[in-house]
Amino acid sequence: MDISPSDLIILRMLQENARERLETIATETGLSVATVQRRIRNLKADGAIMSENALISPKAVGYAMTFLVFVELEHERIDQIDAFRRKAKAEAQVQQCYYITGEADFALIALARDMEDYEQLTHRLFFQDSNVKRFRTSVVMDRTKVGMNVPLG
The missing domain is CATH 1.10.10.10 (Winged helix-like DNA-binding domain superfamily/Winged helix DNA-binding domain)
Incomplete structure (x- = not known):
């Protein structure tokens, strides 16, 4: 391009x-x-502009909590990786999903109304998936910088 x-x-x-x-x-x-x-x-x-979106405050619509979740899969076959990708894409509370290197296979940024809501999300995404080996969660204390801007010089 x-x-x-x-x-x-x-x-x-x-x-x-x-x-x-x-x-x-x-x-x-x-x-x-x-x-x-x-x-x-x-x-x-050409795909340089991927989409046009409004940036909505999660708190304004009832999502008081943000989580960083690192997911490790049991098996890394391409069909299983793709299956997890599809599941993460389909989950409305998952804002971002990255396939990564290192200790985890995926990093997610997810929203929840409260801890009970997050627990329900973990059941849908992780506990009901036999290929999820483990996941680690960090609770976001403050959304210091949020955005998807690309530096353009």
Whole structure:
């Protein structure tokens, strides 16, 4: 994927505000509004822009707790790895899921309303899965920095 300096400006502006006006982006990049529209369409088609989302406060909608969960699988066959990936993707309380190296196979960031809610989540994700060898949980004390921004220079 060939990202031009103008594309970087577009990406930076949209990353800060996905609803930025095309006219404002055109002014910043020195491009026409039509060119900006075409570039954005191409950046989406090429996968540089993956999605546009609203960042919602978990507490505002009743999720008072955040957890980091490290999951170790019993067997690491590709079909079993894919099965766990599908299960994590399908679980609404799992915000992020990473297949990792090291002591664990997966790292999850998950939300829960309270400890009872988290316990129910662990039953769905881990205890009912015979391929989950063990999992370790850390409770997030404070969400110091939250985001998915990519440094664009």
